[in-house]
Amino acid sequence: MKFIEPTEVAAMEVVEDAIDEVNKLKGNANRAWNEASEFDANKDKNNFRQYEDACDRVKKFYKEQHEKQTMEFNLRIRSSFKKTVRARMGIWEAMEMLDTLVDDSDPDTSVSQIEHLLQTAEAIRRDQKPEWMQVAGLVHDLGKLLYIFGSEGQWDVVGDTFVVGCKFSDKIIYPETFEANPDAKDPVYSTEYGVYQPHCGLDNVMLSWGHDEYLYHVLKNQSSLPEDALFMIRYHSFYPWHRENAYQHLTNAKDQRALTAVRAFNPYDLYSKSDEPVNPEKLKPYYQGLIAKFFPDVIEW
Numbered sequence: 001m002k003f004i005e006p007t008e009v010a011a012m013e014v015v016e017d018a019i020d021e022v023n024k025l026k027g028n029a030n031r032a033w034n035e036a037s038e039f040d041a042n043k044d045k046n047n048f049r050q051y052e053d054a055c056d057r058v059k060k061f062y063k064e065q066h067e068k069q070t071m072e073f074n075l076r077i078r079s080s081f082k083k084t085v086r087a088r089m090g091i092w093e094a095m096e097m098l099d100t101l102v103d104d105s106d107p108d109t110s111v112s113q114i115e116h117l118l119q120t121a122e123a124i125r126r127d128q129k130p131e132w133m134q135v136a137g138l139v140h141d142l143g144k145l146l147y148i149f150g151s152e153g154q155w156d157v158v159g160d161t162f163v164v165g166c167k168f169s170d171k172i173i174y175p176e177t178f179e180a181n182p183d184a185k186d187p188v189y190s191t192e193y194g195v196y197q198p199h200c201g202l203d204n205v206m207l208s209w210g211h212d213e214y215l216y217h218v219l220k221n222q223s224s225l226p227e228d229a230l231f232m233i234r235y236h237s238f239y240p241w242h243r244e245n246a247y248q249h250l251t252n253a254k255d256q257r258a259l260t261a262v263r264a265f266n267p268y269d270l271y272s273k274s275d276e277p278v279n280p281e282k283l284k285p286y287y288q289g290l291i292a293k294f295f296p297d298v299i300e301w
């Protein structure tokens with residue numbers, strides 16, 4: 001495990017908050033999220049500067065991610081993922097470990113990771129959604145443990161995901177930043193279908209590596225969660241698809257079901273951060289009960 005500096009962690013939190021902010025703004029169809037003038041009209045100068053900073057930060061983050069998420073990287077990272085067990089621990093322990101990520105970061109910038117997981121689960125529970133969906137909310141970001149286990153940076157942990165191995169969709173945020181990705185000039189990977197067959201299904205395409213893909217691969221054989229929960233986990237950052245309707249030429253009928261699941265989940269992820277604060281110790285017995293229903297005591301991470 002690598003040693004992580006508190007400042008590094010705070011930096012990831014700041015980037016994540018900015019990414020969330022952009023995704024919320026993009027969700028508001030009446031507002032061009034990156035057009036400053038409209039936003040400026042309703043905000044004072046100070047807020048606006050913060051907004052501009054957030055945009056710069058997000059753009060810098062995606063520039064790096066879009067250069068580095070190549071087919072070559074994705075093949076390499078998946079093969080190394082399969083060869084190693086990074087930790088052995090239960091779900092609650094993993095939540096606590098993820099929370100150590102933010103202990104030293106600025107409490108004003110964000111809710112902690114464990115709070116975000118519990119707030120997401122609690123919002124789903126409040127709406128009387130099934131237990132498996134509450135559990136999906138509870139665990140959906142545990143893949144960020146990658147950051148503790150030794151990711152190469154933030155670009156291979158967080159951010160919106162997209163398909164590698166075919167033309168980068170122009171529905172991906174900052175599509176122009178893919179120019180620096182070697183795959184954009186590859187004779188196969190740069191074509192409409194790339195290495196894929198028409199309507200091969202998302203199961204058969206490679207999504208950019210990050211906390212979603214990682215957690216999906218950890219849990220698919222180590223939980224009794226229904227497929228819909230696994231869809232929510234795997235595709236929750238796949239905004240080009242679940243919000244922008246990209247990749248219609250690759251998806252099949254099964255993906256329609258996944259889309260419904262992910263769209264049902266997304267508001268809980270994005271909007272529960274402004275909910276009431278939660279008390280992890282108070283909620284622990286209830287969620288420990290749910291965890292026992294869907295997971296073994298110890299998971300290989």
Ligand SMILES: [Fe+2]
Binds near residue numbers: 140141211236237
């Ligand atoms: Fe996430």
Ligand SMILES: [Fe+2]
Binds near residue numbers: 116140
């Ligand atoms: Fe999340």
